Amino acid sequence: MDKNISFVVLLAVAWLTFKLLRFGRRDKNLPPGPPTIPILGNVHLLPRKFPFLRFTEWAKEYGGIISLKVVNGTIVVLSDMRSITELLDDRSAELSSRPAFSGLDVVTGGKYFVTAPSASHFWKISRKVIQPMVSPQGVQKYFLIQDAETTQLLYDILHCPEEFYSHISPTTLSFITSIVFGKPTPRHDSPVATLFRDFILQFSKAFSPEAAPVDFVPVLKYIPERWAPWKKLWRDTRELQRSLYFGLLDDAEKRASSGIKQNTFVERIIERQAELGLDRETIAYICGVLLDGGSETTASHLKNLFLCLVKSPASLRKAQKEIDNVIGERRMPVPNDIHNLPYVQAVIKETHRLRPVAPTAVPHAPVNDCEYRGYTIPKGTPIFMNIWQIKDGVFHDPNIFERPEDFWPERYLLTPDGTKPGLPEGVGNIRSTLQFGSGKRLCPGMHLANTNSSLAIMRLLWAFDFAPMNESDRQPPTWDIENEYLDGITLTPKPFQCKITPRSKEKVEVIKECYERTVVLD
Ligand code: HEM
Numbered sequence: 001m002d003k004n005i006s007f008v009v010l011l012a013v014a015w016l017t018f019k020l021l022r023f024g025r026r027d028k029n030l031p032p033g034p035p036t037i038p039i040l041g042n043v044h045l046l047p048r049k050f051p052f053l054r055f056t057e058w059a060k061e062y063g064g065i066i067s068l069k070v071v072n073g074t075i076v077v078l079s080d081m082r083s084i085t086e087l088l089d090d091r092s093a094e095l096s097s098r099p100a101f102s103g104l105d106v107v108t109g110g111k112y113f114v115t116a117p118s119a120s121h122f123w124k125i126s127r128k129v130i131q132p133m134v135s136p137q138g139v140q141k142y143f144l145i146q147d148a149e150t151t152q153l154l155y156d157i158l159h160c161p162e163e164f165y166s167h168i169s170p171t172t173l174s175f176i177t178s179i180v181f182g183k184p185t186p187r188h189d190s191p192v193a194t195l196f197r198d199f200i201l202q203f204s205k206a207f208s209p210e211a212a213p214v215d216f217v218p219v220l221k222y223i224p225e226r227w228a229p230w231k232k233l234w235r236d237t238r239e240l241q242r243s244l245y246f247g248l249l250d251d252a253e254k255r256a257s258s259g260i261k262q263n264t265f266v267e268r269i270i271e272r273q274a275e276l277g278l279d280r281e282t283i284a285y286i287c288g289v290l291l292d293g294g295s296e297t298t299a300s301h302l303k304n305l306f307l308c309l310v311k312s313p314a315s316l317r318k319a320q321k322e323i324d325n326v327i328g329e330r331r332m333p334v335p336n337d338i339h340n341l342p343y344v345q346a347v348i349k350e351t352h353r354l355r356p357v358a359p360t361a362v363p364h365a366p367v368n369d370c371e372y373r374g375y376t377i378p379k380g381t382p383i384f385m386n387i388w389q390i391k392d393g394v395f396h397d398p399n400i401f402e403r404p405e406d407f408w409p410e411r412y413l414l415t416p417d418g419t420k421p422g423l424p425e426g427v428g429n430i431r432s433t434l435q436f437g438s439g440k441r442l443c444p445g446m447h448l449a450n451t452n453s454s455l456a457i458m459r460l461l462w463a464f465d466f467a468p469m470n471e472s473d474r475q476p477p478t479w480d481i482e483n484e485y486l487d488g489i490t491l492t493p494k495p496f497q498c499k500i501t502p503r504s505k506e507k508v509e510v511i512k513e514c515y516e517r518t519v520v521l522d
Pocket residue numbers: 113114115127176289290291293294295297298301357358361362363364435436437438439440441442443444445446448449
């Protein structure tokens with residue numbers, strides 16, 4: 001070989017080796033974190049399940065803001081209230097974008113506004129069009145649908161109490177499919193409910209921490225499908241998602257063209273289609289996202305709440321006593337009742353604290369390189385907020401919360417944010433919407449979730465007694481995340497059994513009467 005060519009090749013190899021060896025190394029301007037190894041960085045330490053547990057351990061060791069190296073990329077985790085407030089809330093304009101989600105873009109054709117960049121017209125218009133539906137005033141309009149869905153839930157539990165766990169998800173899904181597409185799906189085995197379950201299962205697999213890290217190792221994107229099983233997973237997920245979204249849209253369009261007016265979200269958006277400049281594809285995805293974001297999250301919250309109450313019979317009795325005093329036997333709770341039930345409100349808040357549905361939320365990303373407390377967080381870095389246990393902050397911190405590992409709703413009767421009374425100025429101050437994310441990305445569905453789940457909770461507590469299946473399960477309760485919880489996008493307990501009995505004959509009669517007058521179509 002020519003001497004000059006040999007020299008160039010040698011230089012190129014040396015340069016590549018130098019570059020490669022730098023992979024995985026933590027730059028000195030990044031926040032601290034666990035020690036790295038060459039090339040991989042911290043990949044070998046990344047948890048496959050329940051990442052918030054490991055993030056919490058690292059927060060105790062390295063501080064409230066840490067970085068993790070994933071090959072040449074970086075992840076930042078915020079585990080203290082101060083950095084969440086100062087970065088994600090106060091500097092929301094700079095930190096409300098999303099990191100790259102290339103796999104998701106393949107699945108959705110880039111039409112998923114949950115992961116769209118904050119500067120994109122698509123994200124802005126999507127948030128704008130859903131606003132009237134999810135605003136505090138907008139959500140008041142759905143009482144008839146909530147009434148029908150929660151009555152159906154009580155009726156199903158009355159007839160099949162042992163299936164309590166499986167009755168919950170169809171209720172929350174049916175509520176969303178009704179308000180968005182005008183299509184109730186209250187049965188566990190209805191075609192839409194079955195398709196939705198299949199899709200969510202596939203979707204969770206495609207985006208679990210075990211899936212291929214294509215955004216950190218971009219070369220993985222170019223591997224042919226026969227050696228890249230994740231690509232088949234993306235393709236299958238795309239098919240399921242499209243058949244769910246477009247199936248519901250087709251049906252809604254058919255009903256509309258045969259003159260049926262249902263006043264649904266999709267009808268209103270189609271009426272404004274030209275004015276908003278939206279094509280049919282975009283409409284299907286904006287509507288479909290609401291199913292994904294709004295159904296299993298609310299169901300997980302309800303499952304968490306009842307699991308906590310089954311383990312805390314004293315809290316259950318206290319909540320029921322309050323409901324009995326305010327509502328009595330002869331009518332079912334209605335949405336406004338929640339304002340007269342401070343203890344039930346405390347139970348709801350305590351469930352969000354002890355078992356947040358999304359303990360690491362959805363990662364944000366800085367629009368440009370971002371300076372903070374002497375660190376530089378590179379543009380596009382995924383930033384997770386870890387609300388599970390925040391150092392010097394929230395949720396499970398013994399300095400801030402009395403008995404943080406206990407389910408103890410009373411804490412929310414002592415102070416509005418449930419923190420210890422008399423904390424020094426500036427300590428505590430937990431934002432009441434923390435479980436719904438932060439800044440401009442704050443969950444748009446939170447009012448919908450709150451009104452919908454509080455009606456279901458009031459009605460279930462009014463109607464039924466809940467107890468452990470076996471006396472031996474009563475005391476002391478275990479609170480075991482790793483064994484009791486499913487591995488998935490939301491923090492959801494595994495199916496659990498409990499003994500459910502109606503609280504009185506009068507209440508059974510009220511449920512039956514309401515069921516007969518509420519028409520539920522499947
Ligand atoms: C208990 C129920 C719920 C919880 C705990 C929850 C939690 C969250 C969280 C943590 C985020 C990420 C926020 C961030 O990036 O900072 C989020 C985003 C989102 N949620 Fe919810 N959510 C719930 C219910 C709902 C409902 C009922 C809907 C809609 C009908 C909904 C629709 C969405 C959407 C569309 C986004 C993406 C927003 C964006 O990227 O701009 N969620 N939610």
